[in-house]
Amino acid sequence: MNTPAELLIDTAAGPAHVTTPAPRASWWELAAQDADTSVTQTPTWLDCLCETGPYRDASRLYAFGEGVRIVLPLVSRGRRPRLLDVEESWPTGWGTGGPVVPGGAGSEHARAVFEDLGRRPALRVGVRFRPQDAETWQRAAPGYFRLESHLTQVLDLDGGFGAVWQHRFHGRARRDIKRAEKAHVEVEVDRTGRLVPVFEQLYDQSIERWARKQHEPLALARWRQRREFPMGRLATVAARFGESCAIWVAWRDGEPAASIVVLRHGPYAKYWRSAMNRDLAHRTWAVPLLTRLAIEEACETGCQIYDMGESAPGSSLEHFKAGFGAVGRPSPRYARERLPVSAVEHGLRTAVKRVIRFQDA
Known part of the structure; x- marks a missing residue:
């Protein structure tokens, strides 16, 4: 220092x-x-x-x-x-x-x-x-x-998970969650950093998907994404935050489908990063299920705000977060x-x- x-x-x-x-x-x-x-x-x-x-x-x-x-x-x-x-x-x-x-x-x-x-x-x-x-x-x-x-999409957790589920989750989000619950998805949450390699594996798959979608050379996509989020960063965050860093992973038949990272400080929970095997995640609706479970845990542990971060206006990511009741607020x-x-x-x-x-x- x-x-x-x-x-x-x-x-x-x-x-x-x-x-x-x-x-x-x-x-x-x-x-x-x-x-x-x-x-x-x-x-x-x-x-x-x-x-x-x-x-x-x-x-x-x-x-x-x-x-x-x-x-x-x-x-x-x-x-x-x-x-x-x-x-x-x-x-x-x-x-x-x-x-x-x-x-x-x-x-x-x-x-x-x-x-x-x-x-x-x-x-x-x-x-x-x-x-x-x-x-x-x-x-x-x-x-x-x-x-x-900039806009930060924020979900108000006032009233507890029952109120959030009933009045803030949109119908499409509740429907996708119910589908996931029938898709035989197993969910694991880690607060020790043990699942960091699983997230990194899924993140590399995500980079390959983004490169194809954006018509970007894979080497350039990897350089760009790893410059912003290098190998080792999640391990450092997990070690520094300890139990306040939760790595959620959804599995199907022993294969990881999706993962999200949620951090916490006081009354705030922050959805920080996500990664997925797109084909497997979409077949099992794994990301909506992980999001629902993380929000429910935030409610149960006394959080008042679930910060879902920034998304490009009009993007599919913004639409996804809005489905869980997240509202854009100027930052x-x-x-x-x-x-x-x-x-x-x-x-x-x-x-x-x-x-x-x-x-x-």
Whole structure:
């Protein structure tokens, strides 16, 4: 862990002490007080990111007058020169970051955080905010931070599983679950990491399927997908989260059909990753069954929210999640760049897609 640095800055909300990296004890204390803290806003999540990628802890603790404290989870690329560095909360594929603030941030404190980030020497700084307080941070965002719109699909578990099954699951989801229950599917849940190799096997099969569907060379698809989700990442997450990481697997005649990974922190359960043998999973409706069981367990363990993550608007994945009652909620990302790096990267990706006749899934 980096040695913490402390500095005093002037802000619209008055003087603020900034400590970076944020002391873990303070971060966990604020996370316990902030009822909206999600799995992806915990120090454990940052540790997983740093252990499995080229990142270092750049989190910041802001201490204002009258006892107001804010922790901003943040990582940097670390090995780059400061002027070429990238600081994000979080990088693509790591979900929602954003500040941990018990009781929510006031407008002046939110502006102060943005001002501090605007002064960072990094080439790019980006923060994706959680849905619960996105509106506050949107109002505070200065014009030099570019808005990137995102939606997080969230299922409200209020009332318990009976209410969720009856009033939030759509008819098609209940029908598919009932079909799965008649398809002689065996379900196993692991909280030790033992089933990581099974998930990895199914994930490799998924990459091959995505490559065919998207008209993408398999080598390129593997490079792209494993760059975002490398071998070993799930094993690290399972080891770090322990029993709070559940790997669900559906089997048919001894062969794995599908797997999903669900993480938990406090009242939040997060559907993080999934993989499948498509032919076998579709014949047995394995994914709807695993989703139903994971949601039921979340209800039984006192969770209030089942976060199903982001999906492309209009995609089959968005449709699938909506079938379980998940509703899209804004979780905007704000970014500041000193050079138009994102525009150049987008242009290069678009050119490559055109050359290989890539088809979005």
